[in-house]
Amino acid sequence: MRGGQALPSTATAAACRENSNALPDRGQAGSLSSTASAAADRHRTDIDGLRAVAVLAVLFFHLRISGFSGGFVGVDVFFLISGFLITRIVATDIEAGRFSLAQFYSRRARRLLPAFFTTLSLSCVAAFLLFTPQHLETFGKSLTAAVLGVSNIFFWRDSGYFDLAARMKPLLHTWSLSVEWQFYLVWPLLLSVLLALFPRRMVWPIMAIAIFSFCLIFEFQDGSVWLLSRTRAADWIADGRATVFYNTPFRAFEFACGAALVWLPRPRSAIVHEFLALLGLTLISSAIFILDSRSGTPAWNVLPPAVGAAMVLHADRSRWAGLVLRNRPAVYLGRISYPLYLVHWPLIVFCEYGLLRPLLPAEAIFIGLLSFALAILMFHFVEQPYRGGRGLVGPSGLALVGMVSFSVVSYAMSGGMPWRLQSVAAGTDLADSVALKAITGSLACQDFCEFGNLQSPNKILVVGDSHIDQYTRALQELGGQEFHFLLAEAGNCYFGAELQTRTNGAVTQHCRNATDQAARWLKAGGIVAIVQGQRWPGYRNILERKVDSAPVDMPDLAKLFATMLGDVAKLYSGFRGPVILIGHAPDANLICYLRPAYVSLPCPVPTRVEHVAFEKAFAGFARHPVIQQVESPIFQLVDPVQTLCPAAECHVTDSAGHSLYVDENHVSIFGARLIVPTIIERLRADLSMASRQPPSQSTTR
Structure with a gap:
């Protein structure tokens, strides 16, 4: 918890004094x-x-x-x-x-x-x-x-x-x-x-x-x-x-x-x-x-x-x-x-x-x-x-x-003492912190890297915070043979045209590295599609304008999501091709499934307010006249909720007992393998459609 971060958000102190004053x-x-x-x-x-x-x-x-x-x-x-x-x-x-x-x-x-x-x-x-x-x-x-x-x-x-x-x-x-x-x-x-x-x-x-x-x-x-x-x-x-x-x-x-x-x-x-x-x-x-x-x-x-x-x-x-x-x-x-x-x-x-x-x-x-x-x-x-x-x-x-x-x-405590867990979780990846680290969905790139088929002409720009990084291993596994992925990722860093994560005037180095590299790749050309994912509601009240570092406080979700989507559209205003936006994964309440059996406490039902608000904001954004223009990017939404929550209840493990999450809102490689196929299918469909169009119409709908 730090006075600026969020830190942390939190600051503490302890007084020390002698036996008297x-x-x-x-x-x-x-x-x-x-x-x-x-x-x-x-x-x-x-x-x-x-x-x-x-x-x-x-x-x-x-x-x-x-x-x-x-x-x-x-x-x-x-x-x-x-x-x-x-x-x-x-x-x-x-x-x-x-x-x-x-x-x-x-x-x-x-x-x-x-x-x-x-x-x-x-x-x-x-x-x-x-x-x-x-x-x-x-x-x-x-x-x-x-x-x-x-x-x-x-x-x-x-x-x-x-x-x-x-x-x-x-x-x-x-x-x-x-x-x-x-x-x-x-x-x-x-x-x-x-x-x-x-x-x-x-x-x-x-x-x-x-x-x-x-x-x-x-x-x-x-x-x-x-x-x-x-x-x-x-x-x-x-x-x-x-x-x-x-x-x-x-x-x-x-x-x-x-x-x-x-x-x-x-x-x-x-x-x-x-x-x-x-x-x-x-x-x-x-x-x-x-x-x-x-x-x-x-x-x-x-x-x-x-x-x-x-x-x-x-x-x-x-x-x-x-x-x-x-x-x-x-x-x-x-x-x-x-x-x-x-x-x-x-x-x-x-x-x-x-x-x-x-x-x-x-x-x-x-x-x-x-x-x-x-x-x-x-x-x-x-x-x-x-x-x-x-x-x-x-x-x-x-x-x-x-x-x-x-x-x-x-x-x-170094091993986490998994034997304390309830029997429903004791035999899964959730029971072992070492196993949780092993099933991360990240390739662990530092700020930016390239992966997949580096000889492929199908260059896909992948940008976002840690909520895009969680899909990189699955992207490599499922699309690495046919796509050349260019990843620019920075944890806790918002990617936009006019807004950035609030930093009181100082952009942290890893944010600058990732955003600058993404801009260079776009300027160099050859990008056929863009995939962007981030923790969209996580930037509530922590955004600022790039031009003057003025804070942008938007507690209202509808206004927040509309503003962020419009800002992303400006970021890619010169791009002619598909832009796939990935919604944020539903909160897992993973703690509730992993708490020891000594204390039996009820698990709260996760709210879907944020997801409903984002879907509604994206629907309005996609119908906007500017987005409907012929030369604007083609925006699409992949919502992890539709995959991880097929019914009223969201799952935290698959049928084999593997954890779909590594923490409260980051999916594991097993969760990513359920979501990434939809992304790959969208990319294949978009690129196939573009290849069938005459060269003069390759950027039209």
């Missing part, structure tokens, strides 16, 4: 040594309140509560708080000569690991009871990444189009914990060096780090990095928004901004404190209520919440504005923010997974309340007792036991 009063701007022996420790309850704001924003965002479209910015607030508190504690200890790296990591482990390992344990049980083999295997990999503190890298690299949906990843939220732990690994050592070099001017090197990190966001956010553009490393950053969202170097901006506050002199006027706190809360609230996962660029989206949180932290003497953060409910919520953050996302994922649909409003409220209840229990009966020294083992022992135990569990 107790901070000594600030001494000179460039030194903390005068405060090291001070006894006037103050518990900053406003920081607890700020955590409450951040965790509520994330919770309501994940529950899809209306108005909290920018709730993902809670991550920025949490990181900035962490940078401030950890820097203050470490710097004070370093200057006092009592800093111990071992003790620092021990305190961090004592603070974070008990609730974290409890959440992982409960998630393992739920995944075992609910997940299909394919999803359980992926969960096991994410479990290892989370325990090793690299889940941010795992989810960054595992965010491709064929990847499981973000809301099927119960440990996705641990990416922010990994960022925190990577920060802990480097920051104390870096502070030691900087304090030795700049004992009286620490604010300047810290701000230099923040500025450098912010510049990195600008450089990497569109995925086109000049220094790496000529190397294979560019493939790793093709999705720039995911790169800057998940990786620690780009989050250093927020940590460093919080750290700089430690040495930045506070204003003397109480009025200025009130103004800073009020303006800071306004900036954070504006980001929560105005931004969404597709708005702006990461570099600018990060500024309002980060600057706002810095203002609130810097205004520690505000009274009236601070009342929002210092009241008892807000302070208590801030204290339980860590366990609340940990438990809420797995609850959402497992509930939606069991229901096979998003939560209804009443269900979302129930899950929110359940998250609060579990967070309170975890805080008082897991987190607090262990921090009070009542754990069975010490922090180092707990870390070792956790790593070993969860590594064993992850290994056990």
Whole structure:
């Protein structure tokens, strides 16, 4: 789930804090040594309140509560708080000569690991009871990444189009914990060096780090990095928004901004404190209520919440504005923010997974309340007792036991545990994730390639996203002897004349490679027919105009399909020949057939609203006067629904028990072999008709 992708669509954060917010009063701007022996420790309850704001924003965002479209910015607030508190504690200890790296990591482990390992344990049980083999295997990999503190890298690299949906990843939220732990690994050592070099001017090197990190966001956010553009490393950053969202170097901006506050002199006027706190809360609230996962660029989206949180932290003497953060409910919520953050996302994922649909409003409220209840229990009966020294083992022992135990569990899940399945699916390809990978319908071309009979004069241009790639193996098998196929395919990339997948002004490299190659093949001539397929309803609300990157939001299916078909017609306006459009395969509800027998849940009936709307839109499109012109392409529709759903019920296996799908909406080679014959027959009929016409009439109907 990334702030731009869709990513992902989703963003998460976890706050880390010491045993309290107790901070000594600030001494000179460039030194903390005068405060090291001070006894006037103050518990900053406003920081607890700020955590409450951040965790509520994330919770309501994940529950899809209306108005909290920018709730993902809670991550920025949490990181900035962490940078401030950890820097203050470490710097004070370093200057006092009592800093111990071992003790620092021990305190961090004592603070974070008990609730974290409890959440992982409960998630393992739920995944075992609910997940299909394919999803359980992926969960096991994410479990290892989370325990090793690299889940941010795992989810960054595992965010491709064929990847499981973000809301099927119960440990996705641990990416922010990994960022925190990577920060802990480097920051104390870096502070030691900087304090030795700049004992009286620490604010300047810290701000230099923040500025450098912010510049990195600008450089990497569109995925086109000049220094790496000529190397294979560019493939790793093709999705720039995911790169800057998940990786620690780009989050250093927020940590460093919080750290700089430690040495930045506070204003003397109480009025200025009130103004800073009020303006800071306004900036954070504006980001929560105005931004969404597709708005702006990461570099600018990060500024309002980060600057706002810095203002609130810097205004520690505000009274009236601070009342929002210092009241008892807000302070208590801030204290339980860590366990609340940990438990809420797995609850959402497992509930939606069991229901096979998003939560209804009443269900979302129930899950929110359940998250609060579990967070309170975890805080008082897991987190607090262990921090009070009542754990069975010490922090180092707990870390070792956790790593070993969860590594064993992850290994056990590596095969998906297909023996848990219901008997109806246990003997099919669906039961084995390895078998599912083996029956993919894709030839696995990278962006574009040619296959079939390369000497054949019958050149067929095949274009689209992953929903055309799923037919390539069957096209090779059934038509490779007589047709020369030229494939231009890019996952999650819409092919059109004036519209493209929304990318906030930056077309990802694989989209550009595929679309440019398709244009070159068309311009070169010799193409006798075109086959295009894509996940047509999948581009709802994620299209933009090519000319100015303006978003094109069309929630209405009729308008969406009519616009897309008209745009495709413009793309091929100069082509004289048949254009076969392939509709999208019906959703399979594959999860329902693969869920273990331990939990018996009803399977929802797949809706055919999207298919009916597309067929209706195509019928109107084909009758359009422009399409009826003699020199326009001949558009035809091949609808997989007619093959896979011959009756009222759609099939997920064939008569031999082979899976027709590899996931919820991508067909397997067995499903493709049922659909592709219709495409081949259309091509043969169209080319046969064209060959019987006189040369002067070969482009007429």
